[in-house]
Structures are given as structure tokens and as C-alpha cells.
Amino acid sequence: MLLEQEDGTFVLNTASPRHVPVWKQCLHVFCCLVSLPLYFLMTVSSQFPITLDLLMTIILTELNRFVNERRRQKSYKFDNLDASPIREKEDWLRWELNVEKTAPRLDCMAAVVGWREHPDLFHRALESYKVAQGCTFILVGIDGDEIEDQDMVDVFNKATVIHLDEPLGEIAERTRAKLVAIRQQDEQPMDDADIDKMVMQHLIQLARNILDQHRLTIGGGSYDGIRHLCIRQRHMHKKGIMFSTFVFSLVIADILGIEFLWSSDSDTIVFPDSLSRTIDTIAADPNIGGASSGLVVHNGDETRITRLAATVYWGELYLTRSTTAATATSDCQSGPSTVFRLSALPNILVPWYLQTIMGKRMIINEDRHLTTNLLLRGWGVVYASDVLTATDTPTTMNKWLKQQLRWARATHIESLLMPKVYLKTNPLLFFGMAKREVGPVLAAVAVVHYLITSRSLVPFSSRDIGMRLLFGIVYNVLRNPDRLGTSGWAARKWVLPGILFYYIPLPAVHVWSMLTLTADGWGTAMRAEGETAPKPSGAAQPKNDMGFFIVWMGILAAATAKCLGHHHGLGSLHTGLLMMSCISLVVLVAWRVTKIKA
Template sequence: MIPKEKIDRDGDHRDAVIEGHFPSTSRMFLNFLGCLLAIPVYYFSTVHSRYPVTLDIVITIALTELNRYIVERRRADFARSEQQLAEETRSWNEKEEWSPVHLETQPLSAAPRLECLAAVVGWREDPALYTRALESYKSARTCAFFLAGIDGDEAEDQDMVTVFSQVFPDHSAVIHVPEPLGEVAERIRDKTLAIQRQQGQSINVAEAEAVAMQTCLNLARTILNQHNIQIGTPNGIRQLCLKQRHMHKKGIMFTAYVFSLIIADILGIEFMWSSDSDTIVFPDSLEQTINSIASDPKAGGASSGLVVHNSRETAVTSLASAVYWGELYLTRSTPACTGTSDCQSGPSTAFRLAALPAILVPWYLQVAFGKRMIVNEDRHLTTNLLLRGWNVIFASDTLAATDTPTTMARWLKQQVRWARATHIESLLRPKVYILSHPLLFYGMVKREFGPAIGAFAVMWYFFTSHMFITISVMDFVYRIMISSAYNFLRNPHRLTQKDLVWTVPGVFFYYIPLPAVQIYSMLTMAADGWGTSMRASGDMERAKRESRRKAWFELGFFVVWMSIVAGVIAKALTSYYGFVWHERMAATLVAMGAAGFAAWKITIGAQ
């Protein structure tokens, strides 16, 4: 265990660093001007460009390469610092006057810092998949402690506990948390605010959140002591499973993160890896992600790229895999080169633990539209880091493997959930753009308004038969050719011939529904839930009995949208070939009916 005086000294150092993160007034003014400039830049690069889609992919690829160069430079800086530390340690050993007192005077930051704690959360995961996920951490480098969080304590949740005990039979323990720590934090915060009002004090929300956080930390330490959990000793616990009453993903994440802070404090660990119960890590996933931020005290978090480990399961998973390694790999890189990645993906995220205590309570208690939000856990964590001046890195050349939905219905539900979180964080937190590089704002404009403009253009042509924006077929052809060539040559996920077959279909699979997903998710931003159904066998049968009304509410937008898209294509083709009006009308109606039925069949009808 680290001596208390060293922890205190390091804590003071971290507080000083946190305060120094915020940009100066002049810098914030320049950021504001940059945001204003980003709007006309985006407008002229799209509306007044002959090949806007091609130009966009060229810019995106350039920023992706720049981000990879910067990440490699960060790793090189860390390697140099490690080498320098090794040389200094060797010189100490060569001195006759060396003593433990000499080592004690060295700053804590000189200690090796790359070890991390891994926190993995889930809810009624498929046992076979959960087993594969946990097994992968046995070979993960730099993982010094493993913490599993299970969102449920009923009989049906015991399968995950059993898997944990089978994968980690030695040096492991299971703890039932009597009350979710998120509820404890909420109660203590409200009580502290009430006391402030009763005593006539000025309301200090930050102080109330700090009190709530400290109470949760004390409670977590007490629970570990009550269960006689020995950590950091030769025969101590190295894997711990926490289970609590079922709430939601945010609830179990909060509890797991609080326990992680206590355990990391005991072990002297500076970083935490956070992931989901369906994610499989590679031996270098944790190490390569963490060493991209290890040498930068201003870096509060990082995330790796993602590939799909069940890509051969269905046609939908094959298409989704092409989206992950192609489209998402590129789009996530847009603002990342400036240290302002706007989403640390839930399955593959690393945090500097010093950044978490100040943000966990406000993150957990987030309110939007007068309602507690539980669907945007990863994006809101990232936003809180950026609002407090931390850099957030995207280590795009490092990979972890996640599970993707196997049906079109579940894929669309996942995309809608992600889009809701994106809207909430992008549109309701404007302060983050003043504190961050203007490229973050540019990426937001492109992501939020690009699909919306596309949806408007399609609807405009459908109702008026006039084009809102000029569309060039060759523009899309060039774009697909350039992105495919780049991914084949430079994507960190080495592609096979089978992967290449899905490249072009994957582009249409992602971008055709995207405008509808964008608009529908904007209209339903306050909806909540885990976003995907539980995958344990008994619960799968229960999920199949979902009502038709609910299915239409969740997926009806896709049926309507595909009908409109088919109608637009039919109108354009019949107009090009000179059909008379009644022939154009008949072709449009037939196309809309066929497309609508097909969309219904693969989504609502399939359930």
C-alpha cells in the first residue's frame, strides 16, 4: 500500500494540474471565433462544391492520419520517459550512498504508471459470450486487477456470477452491494443541498456532489473491509465481482467506478480500463490505449478502435462489421487529433483515475428535459472530461472486439440509442465548444446537420420533384473508391477477401437509414433503457413477445423512410426515362409499397 503522505502529496499535484487545464480567456475567444468560422467552411465545402462527398472523405482521411501520427508521438514520449526512469534507477543502484530514504524523496510520478484496473459491466449476458470476454483479460498486458459489475441480483443473474467464478477460480471474490451507490450519492447530495437551504447558506452544488462522492468512497471501503477483502497482498484478491439490484447500465457503472477508485488507491494504480460484458480485448488493447495518455498529465481519457467479433454470424453483422472498421473508424478521428475526441466508446475506454472523482456524481445525476438521463453514459462521461479541461484521445490504431446486433431491428434500435446520446451531448452542452478546439465544433456540425440536410433534401424532392442540392453519382463513386482504398491500405484491422465483399454494401447499409435515424432520434431524445435486449436464453423468449404497438413505435420510422427513399428513386428514374405522369405515379406507388413491405418484413415482421 502507498503511504498516506505520498497519496496526499500526489493528490495536491493532481488538483493543481486540473486547475491548470482550463484555457485562458483569449484562447476561449479564439475558440469561439473558430466555431463561427466552421459554419461557413462546412457550408461552402458542401453546397458550393462539385464533389462535396469526395472532399469530405479526403479531409477526414487527412485528419485520421494526423491523429495516428500524434498518438504514435505520445507513445514515443512515454517510452522515452520510461527509458529515462530506468537509467535514473540504474544510476541510483550504482551509487554507494544509495538508501531507501533517497528513493522516498523521488516524486510519485516517477513510479511505473502503466498498470491498470479493468472494470467490466453487464446485464444478463449470454454465458458463452461472457466467458470469452472474461477469458480475454487473462492475456491482457498491464491488467493488474479485474473488477466485474453485474446489474442484477436475482436468480436469472446468477449465470454471470457462475461464469466469473469459473473463469477466475483463484484469488477472486463475489460481493453483493446492498444498495446501489448511485442511489446513495443522489440521497446524500439532496440531503446536503437541503441542509444548505435550511441554514440559509448559498447553494453550492459542487460541494454537495463532493460530499456525496466522498460518502460513496467511504462506503465502498467499508464494504470491502466487512467482507475481509485483502488487496495488494501476495495471496490477496486479484479479481472481484460486484452485483447489485437491477437498475440500468449507468447504475452499475457508477458502483464499479467507485470501487475501482478505492482498489486503485490501495494498489497505487493510476489508470482504469472500462468495458462491456460482450467485448473481447486483445493482448495489447489495454496497454496501447493507456500508453497514449500516460505521459500527458492533461489527458483524462482515451479509447481504442473497435471491430466486430461476431461478423460471420448473419448478413447484418457482416454489414455492421464493415461499418465499424470503415466508416466509424474514420468519423471518430475527425476531432481526435486535437485531443478532443467527443466519445469514449463504452466497450474500449481508459480513464486517468484522477479525473473521475469530480465528474462521477454530476455524470450519474444528469438531467435533460427535466428527466434523468441513462442512455448516454459514455458520451456524457467524455463531455464532463472536456468541460473540465481534460484531453480525450482516440487511439485509432489499437483495437478491441465488440459484439454487434444480429438482426436489423436490434441494429436500428442501437443506432437510435447512440444517436440520442449524441444529440443530447452535442446540442445541450454548448460550453464545451468554447473550452475546446474548434475542430470539435466542426465535427459536431458535420455529424448533426449533414444527415438532417440529407433527410430534408430527400423529402423536398419527394413532394416537389425538385432537387434541393445537386447530387452527383460520380461523387459517391469517388468517395467509395477512396475510402475503400484507404481502409485496405491503412486500416489497423487487416481485411480479408471476405471483408472486402461487404465494403460497398456496408456504405449503403449505414448511410441510407442514417437520415431517418437522425431525425427520429432527435424527436425521441428523452427515451431511455439499455438500448438492446438481454441475451440470456430465457429472456430472449420474453423479448420475442414484444407488442406490435411498441415495435411500430421503435421501428416504424424505418418502414416509412424506406418507402419514401424508394419513391424518390422511382420518381427520378421515371423522370429521366421520360415516363408520362400516370406511369411515374404507378411506378412510384409500386416502389413505395414494395420497399415498405420489405422494410417491415426485416424489422417489425421479423419480431
């Protein structure tokens, strides 16, 4: 990419992370400590704290869109350079030489990973890349080499297929252990970064040798090189196939001279400008290492659950993901729609893959931990909220809750167990984390406290909640790039139920995910017919894994009935009967809803 100098010339942009000096890290800590009391005083002193919080979020969301557009305009500036003959000959020759040597390369390659995806959906996903602007190469990673995995290979039948005898993740783990053992034996100092670098160099050379063994010509002219490649390996987990795919992507991108990698899933459908506009958001800033686009749901009309989920993406994701993104500190690059600057990946892939929490290897937080590693090393991460990509959402309540649990566990791990990231980033990241982590816990405690003591722990205002809902819906209608599909206004009848669908289980999901932090089950089934996700080795699966939700709904029903009884002046006996009736009804409905797994 090009950067404009003071004299008006353009030079090659060498991407590198920001260096954060010690004094600035201390300033970040101070700002983190004072931000929460200031926010608490500001909201508590208001009669409408929830609405005020929403207005602050809207301001940050608009700021994020403004900053992203400025970045895009900066990247477009090269296209509008003045080439008029008024220039003196010497200046013209210098300009022409500079353009020739440093012409921007905004093309990218796409890496798509999956396991036993439904062939029709996988076909739709791959077809969408045919019209994706700027995509010059597609690499597909299939996590499985059994007969059942052949369907995905058949869909991609026009591509060369490489079978990896051993997943690169296992090779990385074994190689690193050997290097550590050698250094310990020779009593050499341990430098984790140096060891990880040696492991990555070995893997890149190994991937290059594999491509050479298959005598593949990557890229080249219009027709003399392949533009599609499929790799497959023994089934592990999503993190395992992502790691292998990323390593091969580094080699292929180096051959093609490509600077950006689009990473996505096998159930994700891209729009023509999904890749190009997301890349344009980061291309002009050499300190930004990654970005992700906004998400919509492409199967929103499949079931009632998917309709509700579509409104959650529309009403909540757009706002919450934008909160910290204005300062290039987005804390999660969504797996279905992520762009990486390839120069940022080599130093983070090995520590990302080998992450352990409480002595246990983690496989559920692949997207968030990639983002955390970028932020820890000084790279910026942005959220292109006005760019859309279509993803798949669970079709039943059971699958939806399991997905929310998995995401919540990943959020807790990266937010609470990686405190060093707040030294290197804008305090807005800490502020957003604190709100996200404390809010649902406070809500759960407040409900239980009222049920036990009949006293409110926090002030409750129906007007505040009503204004928050009204302002949120109006803002999304006016500014959200997602128009809720082709249904338009008909789909918006699901907005209010969708808000309840998201917020009612949220405290239970939040607290239960904290209590089961290291659980690593994927929960959701693959789309291939008859497929279900296998249990992780050594992991015990509870008989009723939705019990936490059923218990929470019973508690919430009891607290609501108690509040209604007091409001209407019912006696203790009648209030108790109302509570028992509500508990029985709500628990039965919750059990029936979560029982449906197919």
C-alpha cells in the same frame, strides 16, 4: 508517470485538467462561428464536395495517428534512459533516487459491467483478460441479483462476490438531496461542485467500509491478496452498475497505487495489447483524462446483419471517430474500450450519474456524458484508432436500428444541449458536431423536397459519390488496422452493401431520434437465452417501433422511382405507377426485415 525537465531529470507527473482562460474561450467561439461558412464555401465551390470532405477527414485521421504515436514515444522514453557510468557520481545518485521515487506505474485495473450476459460469451470476455498486458486487477459489476443473474456469477466463480444491499447510485441521490435540504434550511450558498464532492467522499468511505467488512486483502504480494472481485446489486440500468463499479474502482486503485482504469462491457473481448497501448497513448500527457481504442466486431460471421455491421465499423467508425481526436477532443469514449485516468473521475461521477434533460433523468447516454464531463473540466480525451478491441453487434435489423437510435439520441443530447463544452475545447469539436448533426437532416429534407417539388435542393453528382466510395475503400484497405477478420478479401465483398446499410437509414434514424430525444428504452435484448430488455417504468412503448424506418423507406423509394421516371422520360401516369410499385415492394421488404426481432 514521469515528465522530462529542461535539465534532463524526470519528476513525478501530477495529472490535472487544462485551464482555459476567458480570452481563449472567446477565441474558440469566434473560430466556431467562422469555421462553418468557410467549410461551406470550400465544399460548394468544388465539383466534388463529398470527396473533398473525405480527404479532409483522412488528413485528420492521419494526424491523429501521428499525434498518438508521439505521445506513446514520450511515454516509452523513460525505458531508454541512459544509465551509463559516464555520469558523475552526484548526477548518478540524483538520477537513481529520482527513478526509485517516481518509477512509472502503467498498470491498470479493469472494470467490466453487464446484465444477464450469455455465459459462454461472458466466459470468453473474462478469459481474454488473462493475457491482457498491464491488467493487475479485475472488478466485475453485475446489474441484477435474481436467480436469472446467477449465471454470470457462476462464470466468475473463483472471485469473491459482494452483494450491495442498495445501489450506490440511489445512495448518492439521497445523500445529495439531504445536503441540499440542509443548506437551504441554513440559508447557506449552493455550491454544486462542493456538494458533489461531499457525496463522493461519503460513497468512497462507504465502499471502503464494505471491503473492510468482508475482510478482503486487495493486492499485496504475489499470492496474499485477491486480484478479482465481483459486485452485484438490484437490477437498475447500465449507468447504475457503472456508477457503483467506478466508486469501488477508485477505492481499489487507491489501495493498489494504480493510475488508470479500463472500463468495458461483458460482451467485449480484449486483445493482449488493447489495454497497454491505449494507456500508453495518454500516460505521458497529464492533461488527458481518458481515451478509447478502436473497435472490431467479434460476431461478424453470425448473420448477414452482423457482416454488414462489421463493415460499418471498418469503413465509418475508424474515420469519423478520428476527426476531432487529433486535438484531444474526442466526443465519445466507447463503452466497450475506454481508459480513464482515475484522478479525473471523482469530480465528475456524481453530476454524470444525476444528469437530467428536460426534467428527466437520463440513462442512455452514459458513455458520451462521461466524455462531455471530462471535456467540460478541461481534460483531454483521445481516440487510439490503431488499437483494437472486439465488441458484439446486434444480429437483426430490428436490434441494429434500435441500437443506432439509442446512440443517436445520446449524440444529440451531448452535442446540442451541452454548448458550454465548445468554450473549453478546440473548435474542431464544434466543427465535427455541426457536420454530424446537419448532414443527415439536410439529406432527409432534400429527399422530401425532391419528392414534393421534383427539384433538387442540393447538387447531386454520381461521380462525386463514386470517387468518395473509391477513395474511402482504398484508404481503409491500406491504413485501417482492422483487416475485417480472418476472411480477408472474402469479407470485403460486404463493404459496398455495408455502406448502403449504414447510410440509407441514417437520415431517418437521425431525425426520429431528435423527435424522441428523451426516450430511454435500451431496445436490444440481452444475450442470455430467453431474455429481453424490460420496459422502463412509466414509458409507453409503441406497437410498431420501427414505423419510422418503414415510412422513410417508402419516401426514399418514391423519390428514387420519380427520379428514374424523369430520367427515362416517362409520362406522369407511368411514373406514378412506377412510384406505387416501388413503394409497395420496398415497404413490404422493410416491414419483413424489421419484424424479425429474435
